[in-house]
Amino acid sequence: MSIDERFSQETREERNAREAETGTLSEVITGPVSDWATDFSHADPAWAADPFPIQDDLRQRCPIAHTERFGGVWLPTKYDDVASIAYDTDRFSSRAIVISNFRPSPDVAPVGATPPISSDPPFHHDARKLLLPAFTKTAISRHTESTRAFCHSLIDAFDLSSSGGVVDAAQDYAKYIPMRVMADMLGLPPEDTALFAQFVEDVIGTVDLPPEERGDRIAPLFDYLYDAVRDHVENPRDDLTTHLINAELYGQKLAPEHVVGTIVLLLIAGIDTTWSAIGASLWHLAGHPADRERLVAAPETLPTAMEEFLRAYAPVTMARLVKQDVRFGDVDMKAEDWILLSFPAANRDPAHFDRADEVVIDREVNRHAAFGLGIHRCLGSHLARMELRVALEVWLSRIPSFTLADPAAVTWSTGQIRGPRALPLRIG
Amino acid sequence: MKVQIDPGRCQGHGRCYDLAPELFGADDEGYGVVLGDGLVPSAQEQEARLAAANCPESAVIVVEES
Numbered sequence: 001m002s003i004d005e006r007f008s009q010e011t012r013e014e015r016n017a018r019e020a021e022t023g024t025l026s027e028v029i030t031g032p033v034s035d036w037a038t039d040f041s042h043a044d045p046a047w048a049a050d051p052f053p054i055q056d057d058l059r060q061r062c063p064i065a066h067t068e069r070f071g072g073v074w075l076p077t078k079y080d081d082v083a084s085i086a087y088d089t090d091r092f093s094s095r096a097i098v099i100s101n102f103r104p105s106p107d108v109a110p111v112g113a114t115p116p117i118s119s120d121p122p123f124h125h126d127a128r129k130l131l132l133p134a135f136t137k138t139a140i141s142r143h144t145e146s147t148r149a150f151c152h153s154l155i156d157a158f159d160l161s162s163s164g165g166v167v168d169a170a171q172d173y174a175k176y177i178p179m180r181v182m183a184d185m186l187g188l189p190p191e192d193t194a195l196f197a198q199f200v201e202d203v204i205g206t207v208d209l210p211p212e213e214r215g216d217r218i219a220p221l222f223d224y225l226y227d228a229v230r231d232h233v234e235n236p237r238d239d240l241t242t243h244l245i246n247a248e249l250y251g252q253k254l255a256p257e258h259v260v261g262t263i264v265l266l267l268i269a270g271i272d273t274t275w276s277a278i279g280a281s282l283w284h285l286a287g288h289p290a291d292r293e294r295l296v297a298a299p300e301t302l303p304t305a306m307e308e309f310l311r312a313y314a315p316v317t318m319a320r321l322v323k324q325d326v327r328f329g330d331v332d333m334k335a336e337d338w339i340l341l342s343f344p345a346a347n348r349d350p351a352h353f354d355r356a357d358e359v360v361i362d363r364e365v366n367r368h369a370a371f372g373l374g375i376h377r378c379l380g381s382h383l384a385r386m387e388l389r390v391a392l393e394v395w396l397s398r399i400p401s402f403t404l405a406d407p408a409a410v411t412w413s414t415g416q417i418r419g420p421r422a423l424p425l426r427i428g
Numbered sequence: 429m430k431v432q433i434d435p436g437r438c439q440g441h442g443r444c445y446d447l448a449p450e451l452f453g454a455d456d457e458g459y460g461v462v463l464g465d466g467l468v469p470s471a472q473e474q475e476a477r478l479a480a481a482n483c484p485e486s487a488v489i490v491v492e493e494s
Binding site: 129133135138303365366382 | 478
């Protein structure tokens with residue numbers, strides 16, 4: 001079988017050149033934030049370290065903040081505003097969902113670079129339907145036991161005697177769990193997971209770089225995935241990559257940028273999010289011994305506690321682009337303005353949650369928005385919940401007692417995905 | 429008590445079939461469906477209310493019959 005022409009290097013380069021010509025660059029503004037209400041930056045280290053007091057303050061005095069950075073961004077902080085925008089696909093486009101200094105041309109709608117998360121109706125639903133069956137709770141349950149065995153193997157490999165009883169739970173545990181699962185689902189070699197953390201950082205942690213530099217950082221991810229797709233064209237197998245190569249929409253095979261864009265989405269969104277959720281949960285438990293002891297003593301409370309960790313430490317913030325000038329709440333949004341759609345801020349709105357700023361691990365009523373709202377509900381939510389539950393079950397059964405080895409050494413990722421990236425825990 | 433799902437609102441979060449698996453299931457794409465006729469046995473009324481209260485899209489409807 002010859003290499004599918006769709007995935008040749010030549011067609012890819014032509015497409016890249018076309019896309020770069022039609023987008024809009026904005027002036028790169030970096031440096032410390034002067035006022036969070038008028039000059040916020042989600043790339044600021046203070047936001048990464050602890051965004052919640054900033055969001056709480058903005059919710060009371062704003063409640064929709066603005067910045068000139070990235071060519072103009074709005075930041076709603078109330079649950080109702082976040083929900084309204086998430087539901088309003090007529091006025092707010094998903095054609096770009098990671099804010100940077102590059103806006104893709106409106107012509108990329110309704111497909112966008114990484115369908116279906118970057119897609120608008122009606123195309124969105126058709127692209128999403130290709131993936132939904134692989135991500136139902138039942139389909140995901142088939143990965144549970146291999147994930148559990150993998151979590152045990154990670155803990156088996158901890159070398160506590162030479163590390164003074166300290167492990168980095170973000171780097172040596174949380175990170176590998178979604179990487180391994182996504183490699184399995186996409187049919188990528190497990191040894192390649194060594195590359196994935198850098199890919200994630202290159203996409204998520206580079207948002208305030210000049211666009212050309214950011215493009216150079218992201219290129220190796222696309223090189224890697226085009227190679228993987230060509231390999232799957234020659235050697236089809238039972239995985240999501242082959243599924244996408246063979247899938248059809250409207251009687252035709254998918255466009256090559258659709259195939260690769262979706263794989264980029266699954267790989268990046270499948271890894272950094274769950275990595276963050278597992279890490280944030282372990283960070284919380286390391287610092288709150290009463291919660292940790294309660295979960296160890298009563299593991300049946302974990303499903304409820306887990307939802308509370310997802311509410312309080314929701315890892316994912318999305319973005320939208322305003323389609324036409326629009327009055328929203330008390331602000332005038334202009335066409336092409338970004339919106340930073342903060343599900344974490346929505347989840348801490350006291351108008352929507354009692355004791356919104358507290359982590360209440362037996363919170364029974366918890367209508368949180370960690371997986372988004374509306375048509376873009378996280379495709380992988382059942383997978384994320386499975387991985388988070390298994391990761392915490394295995395950790396708590398093997399390592400019931402642990403504390404933060406050095407709270408000041410904990411670091412958090414910058415940008416739209418937030419979770420611990422260094423998390424030294426003292427075991428025992 | 430009866431339960432219903434508003435298919436115009438359901439996005440497949442699956443909180444209903446997580447919290448009340450006797451009352452709700454999933455279709456082939458993960459969207460919630462009511463099992464059987466939706467009549468809630470009295471022993472499962474609390475689960476039904478929890479499912480409704482935890483649906484992020486408010487797609488689960490509980491009809492209390494007098």
